[in-house]
Amino acid sequence: MHKLTPDLLVIGAGSGGLSVAAGAAQMGASVVLLEGHRMGGDCLNFGCVPSKALIASGKAAHAQAHAAQYGVADVTPAVDYAAAKDHVAGVIAQIEPVDSQERFEGLGVRVIREYGAFISPSEVRAGPHIISARRTVIATGSSPLVPPIPGLDRVPYETNETIFELRERPAHLLIIGGGPIGMELAQAHRRLGCDVTVIEGAKVMGQDDPEMVAVVRARFDVEGIAIEEGAMASEIRGTAGAIEIEAKDGRVFKGSHLLMAVGRRANTDRLNLQAAGVETTTHGIRVDASMRTTNRRVHAIGDVAGGLQFTHVAGYQAGLIIRQALLGLPAKNRTDHMPWATYTDPELAHIGMTEAVARETHGGNLEVIRFPYNHNDRAIAERKTDGLIKVMVVRGRPVGVSIAGAQAGELINLWALVIANRLKMKHVAGMVAPYPTLGEINKRAAGAYFSPRLFDSAMVKRVVRFVQRWLP
């Protein structure tokens, strides 16, 4: 047995763990990083990166099939599904070095490619090593939730951990779950030539504002993606190539392949958390506002901590750990400034309160400002006029923003700055946006907030008339 005594032990080399390890090592701490599977975690290998790469393949095919509106003949795309998967693998390979063992060792991190498990409140065993660190960060992420639906154990199915390696194009992909994973992969597959049915127990994209979801749904309808809502999958039958899903209400859906996308399960099984006195909830590891677990020397961040499950959230929480564990400064997890985006086409991005939550919280003080894409010149030029921005404003300050439309995930960045720094609508209105850009919708939303105050105000009109009388 080798005994190691670093300043910091990080368990899990995904989005959260890598950020903590890199920051801590570069700031002079001794760091041990454990990874039982692939460096880079879910985001690089089975999540954000491969899904966005496959979406890019789908977009390329879709563009070929819909070029006539720009004066270029439509062609039926000759999709090579396996080659699209090669493209996905190539994208992963290009990013991989940034997350690699070699890079982290170059930063001075001791990387151990083993799963870690607590053996006491202050010790973790990883293969032949026992690590006793001043502080430990659990960043073990999450795995696809596979519920015990009767029959599921007797049919072949994909999850986000397998679908990016599937090389035969599904003739008809059935997707159980209409959250971000289900919806992004539904559209990518449809555009790559598959029939697709999304089977959703409640409403698709249920975390988002229904008015914004409707924009995405409308496009899915046009593209021929079948969305079956209120269809709780309750029984699964069949064999490879011929799968049947029966919903609670008796509806039956038939397809060739099945993708399970019904949510996530925190990776706590291997950690032997009882030995460390680290408690869990139904969502993951119990943490306080500073991401500290019930063991004061152990923090948990990212998906395993059971809050918002996004790469940028894990990265943000890594920053909180650096503040506390390295610099001894207080740090509090904030969620009101956390954006998210779903990369369907059109995209749907959001930050802060939805309209419904803002209405409940702020009642009569809430003003909701909308501005449609079809009044934006760049959107018109590119024929991407579906969608709108909606800004929830309380006394001049935005408390939430939703955008459904082209590049919504990019456009939300401005509001991430505004909300993180508690800026006001006047700051957005005061900015000059280059013409013609989609980003002008942000400024136009701010303009729409001020124009009734300016143009419908009797007082402003009186002042202008008065000034005009006296101006030389």
Ligand SMILES: Cc1cc2nc3c(=O)[nH]c(=O)nc-3n(C[C@H](O)[C@H](O)[C@H](O)COP(=O)(O)OP(=O)(O)OC[C@H]3O[C@@H](n4cnc5c(N)ncnc54)[C@H](O)[C@@H]3O)c2cc1C
């Ligand atoms: C299909 C899909 C698409 C997604 N798209 C996006 C997106 O576009 N944008 C976005 O922000 N988020 C996206 N996400 C979510 C994002 O991937 C996660 O929020 C993010 O990866 C969480 O980071 P993490 O560090 O908590 O965990 P992970 O990245 O999962 O890393 C955890 C690591 O810990 C390792 N591990 C587990 N147990 C142990 C142990 N006991 N010892 C040692 N190592 C261990 C695992 O092997 C893994 O490598 C997507 C997720 C999926 C599934």
Ligand SMILES: NC(=O)c1ccc[n+]([C@@H]2O[C@H](COP(=O)([O-])OP(=O)(O)OC[C@H]3O[C@@H](n4cnc5c(N)ncnc54)[C@H](O)[C@@H]3O)[C@@H](O)[C@H]2O)c1
């Ligand atoms: N663009 C992004 O940032 C992005 C993309 C993909 C995933 N993610 C992250 O990964 C997380 C997990 O995504 P997800 O889509 O798997 O989960 P999810 O929890 O967001 O959605 C799962 C859906 O499955 C439905 N469902 C559950 N059981 C069902 C059943 N038996 N029959 C039919 N429907 C059922 C639920 O009602 C829900 O709408 C997301 O919440 C997000 O944090 C992010």
